[in-house]
Every structure is written in C-alpha cells, then in structure tokens.
Amino acid sequence: MIQRSRSTGTHIFYPRIAVPGTGEQDLEWVAASGLATVYAITVNRARDGTYNLALVDLDEGPRMMTRIDGVEIVPIGTRVRARIVEADGAPLVVFVPEPAA
Amino acid sequence: MTHPLRGRAAIVGIGSAGCGIAPGRTAMELMAEAALAAIADAGLALHEIDGIFAATSTHAFPTLSVAEYLGLRPQYFDGTNVGGSSFEAHLLSAALALDAGLCDAALICYGSNQRSAGGRLVSMSEPQPHEAPYKPRHPITAYALAASRHMHQFGTTRAMLAEVAVAARAWANLNPAAFAHGPLSLDDVLGSRMVSDPLTVADCCLVTDGGGACVLVRADRARDLPHRPAYLLGAAGAGWHRAVMCMPDLTMSAATESGPRAYAMAGVLPSEVRLAMLYDAFTINTLLFLEDLGFCAKGEGGSFVQGGAIAPGGRLAVNTNGGGLSCVHPGMYGMFLILEAVTQLRGDAGERQVPNLDVALVHGNGGTLSSQCTALLGTASAL
Numbered sequence A: 001m002i003q004r005s006r007s008t009g010t011h012i013f014y015p016r017i018a019v020p021g022t023g024e025q026d027l028e029w030v031a032a033s034g035l036a037t038v039y040a041i042t043v044n045r046a047r048d049g050t051y052n053l054a055l056v057d058l059d060e061g062p063r064m065m066t067r068i069d070g071v072e073i074v075p076i077g078t079r080v081r082a083r084i085v086e087a088d089g090a091p092l093v094v095f096v097p098e099p100a101a
Numbered sequence B: 001m002t003h004p005l006r007g008r009a010a011i012v013g014i015g016s017a018g019c020g021i022a023p024g025r026t027a028m029e030l031m032a033e034a035a036l037a038a039i040a041d042a043g044l045a046l047h048e049i050d051g052i053f054a055a056t057s058t059h060a061f062p063t064l065s066v067a068e069y070l071g072l073r074p075q076y077f078d079g080t081n082v083g084g085s086s087f088e089a090h091l092l093s094a095a096l097a098l099d100a101g102l103c104d105a106a107l108i109c110y111g112s113n114q115r116s117a118g119g120r121l122v123s124m125s126e127p128q129p130h131e132a133p134y135k136p137r138h139p140i141t142a143y144a145l146a147a148s149r150h151m152h153q154f155g156t157t158r159a160m161l162a163e164v165a166v167a168a169r170a171w172a173n174l175n176p177a178a179f180a181h182g183p184l185s186l187d188d189v190l191g192s193r194m195v196s197d198p199l200t201v202a203d204c205c206l207v208t209d210g211g212g213a214c215v216l217v218r219a220d221r222a223r224d225l226p227h228r229p230a231y232l233l234g235a236a237g238a239g240w241h242r243a244v245m246c247m248p249d250l251t252m253s254a255a256t257e258s259g260p261r262a263y264a265m266a267g268v269l270p271s272e273v274r275l276a277m278l279y280d281a282f283t284i285n286t287l288l289f290l291e292d293l294g295f296c297a298k299g300e301g302g303s304f305v306q307g308g309a310i311a312p313g314g315r316l317a318v319n320t321n322g323g324g325l326s327c328v329h330p331g332m333y334g335m336f337l338i339l340e341a342v343t344q345l346r347g348d349a350g351e352r353q354v355p356n357l358d359v360a361l362v363h364g365n366g367g368t369l370s371s372q373c374t375a376l377l378g379t380a381s382a383l
Helices: B027-041 B062-070 B086-099 B140-154 B158-172 B186-190 B255-266 B283-292 B301-305 B334-346
Strands: A002-005 A027-030 A035-046 A049-058 A063-066 A079-087 A090-097 B009-020 B051-054 B076-078 B106-112 B194-196 B209-218 B230-239 B275-278 B359-366 B371-378
Touching: A035 B140, A049 B140, A063 A090, B009 B027, B009 B086, B009 B334, B027 B062, B027 B106, B027 B209, B051 B062, B051 B086, B062 B076, B076 B086, B086 B106, B086 B209, B086 B230, B086 B334, B086 B359, B086 B371, B106 B334, B140 B194, B140 B283, B140 B301, B158 B186, B158 B283, B158 B301, B209 B334, B230 B255, B230 B334, B230 B359, B255 B283, B255 B359, B255 B371, B275 B283, B275 B334, B283 B301, B283 B359, B334 B359, B334 B371
Parallel strands: B051 B076, B051 B106, B275 B359
Antiparallel strands: A002 A027, A035 A049, A035 A079, A035 B194, A049 A063, A079 A090, B009 B209, B009 B230, B106 B209, B230 B371, B359 B371
C-alpha cells in the first residue's frame, strides 16, 4: 500500500500527513504495483556478513531504500518486484529481480 | 551591486587542539583548548568573546556548555547543527550578528575525542525509520550509493575516485600536522579492502580526535589585529533532505544552490578561486562538489581530477591540508576546512602554500549529502 493524493494523483513515500512541497492533505491508501527500478546500489561488507542496500524508484514515482534479495548485487536499472519477508520479527518490503520479459 | 554583508567581517584568529590522537581528553577539553588558541591568535582576551557558535556530536546544547566551561556570558549564540557543515553556516550567522551589532567578537568552535573514545565515527544522528530496517551503515552507505549512481550515469571509474585519495595524501605529505603520511598510489587505493561497493577503506575519511576554533570580528577592527584578516566575502547554505532516500538526485547535491548564492554574494567566479577546500568525507564528495560548485561540468568530476590535477602542482589546489581523507576528521570536519583556508590566505602554509592566494572557497557537507554550506574567504586585496 502507498499513499496517493485524491486531487492530484501524486503518490508519496514515506507516509506523511501531507504531500511534501504542495501540502495536499487528501491522502488515501492505494495498492502499489510492486514494480520498481534499481536507482543506486551498494554492497555492505561487514564483519557480520555481506548484504546489499539499494534505492529503488517505484513505478508510482517515489523512491525507497530496500534490499535486493537472492543476489549479491544487480546492475542499476534492473527491474525488480516487491516481496514481503519477515526480519527481526516484523514484516519488511524487499525486492527480487524481475525475470526478463 | 555589492552585497551589504560582503567583507563586513573577518576571521582574525584560528586554533586547533589534539588533531589526530588525543588520549584521555574530552571533547570539551579539546574544544576549549582550540578556542583559547584561536582567541590568543586573534590578540584578544577571553572576556572579549561575546558571541558563541558551536556544534559537536556529543553536546545537546553546545553553546551553553562552551559558555559554562570557558566562563563566558555571550550576548549572542547559535548552536545550529547541520552536521559537518555547521561551521560554514556559523560563519554566515556570525557575520550577520557582528554586522547587526549583536556581538563584537564571535567564537566558532568544535571538539571531538571520537578516535580515543571509541575509534568509530561518533554521531548523535537518530536512525531514519524508513531506512533503518535495511541496516545501512551511514554515512558510508549513503555515499557509496551516490558513487554507484555517479559511475552508472557518467562512466566515472573507481580509478577516478582513487585519484582523489592519492591527491589528498600528496598534500598531506607536505603538511607536518596531517595525521596520515606516506606514499599512497592509485593501485594502493584500488587494492584496499572494499567496505561498501564501490568505496574501499582508502576512499573513506580518517577517524581522528581534534578540536578547532576561529574568531571573527568586524572588518574595521580586524585591520588592527596581529594577523592578516581572512574576510568573509560570501556564504550560503542549502539543504533539501535528511535521509539519503529522500535526496532527489544522488549525483547533484544542494551545493548547486549554496555555491551560486555564495559566489553571488562574494562577487567571485569559480574561475577566480585558486584554493578549494571541499569536505571530503569520501572520495565521491570531491567529485560531486567540483561539479556542483562550477569547477567543471556535471559528470566530469572524474576526468577533471585525473593525472594529478588536484594534487600539488595540479591545475587547482584542492584540500591542501590533506583533507578529511589524510589530514584530520574528528566527525564534523567542516571546522578544519576553515582553518586551512585561513592559514593559506595568511601565507602561513609552508611547503604546501598556494602562491599569491587571494580567494579561497570553503565548502562544508553534513549528514548524508544533506546540508551544503559554501563560504568564500579573501585577503584585503580581494575586497
């Protein structure tokens, strides 16, 4: 789910009480497509393990931080699809590479 | 038309303390020692300080703590904390307060014992709730993401990033006060341990202790004090985001706004700047700020620095103290950019002196490429 302004159709993330920059407060929750494109990615190489962190641009417009599961790294521009997993006892939105069409 | 604040205040005293390793010292002790050194350097007495500007990573109310520790009763104070660029922001507010007559002698100060206290970057930054579940290791995660995007978009290479670290070390080797000395080659950087792709440990700043301070007075008084004044020609800040996920374009910082505003106030063009002190927490920073501050076109920072172009003898003197990469980085490095620019403008930089220097640019960065504050300093001949 993601927030959208009823009057302008603008999607926003993270959840707020108003659209940043313009201030509309007519936000509703709508289903997100779950599709996104990798905007930037890094692999954190820590003593406790190696994992990636990515910024992805949702098809609806907003950008979010996430992790691309199942791979060490993917090229920027890779199409990815959201998946909800459990991490530290809470649901977490991660992404997996979308099979090439 | 000349901006009414241009040249109205000047840095007349600088001081530092414990840069590198200062075991057994608190952040406040280092800050106070630097402050006293700066006040003495200015030829002023402690009680003459009536404006306090301070930010640290360990004090919630730094101006109150400084006033108490030094026994001052400031008429004006400003503890704005926008991370490592806070002190460039303080230059502007100190100049405003001095010009308005709200204070007569402004102290800007900082101190940190992060290396001796824990050996890690100390930060009061609260976790960003929509990033934290993915376990970023900020600040490096944010800067690595920016580097990944810059490489993707403009063909920037790891060797170009490494060139920044090599140039910084070459300058540090000319600065006896720098923490990191010794040879550093492109291959050394490229072969260093990868921390967060594409940044190796050699692409990251030092973790040191250190205190720094400077004193400003109005220009008319500055002329009568012991050292050549470094006049504040222009300054401006800009910031659009807190968390890197909210940075609109990871290849373009808010320096694209702070820079032009500061240049306009100063009446200076990028081509007239012969020393650029750019906050190099990571090698990607230097490329971004060379571009955003008009030293080269967007995307060309990598090719601009190649072939030793920002090293000693290159086309533009950048980070002549050795930078955060090789000189000093106690967590909020912006203070030390100012100290080096003033040292250079006075002609006191020894082997690393930029000859006939009139105008220096100081650019602070804070958070995760979040706050950008640019200042232009000049000698009397730049007025």
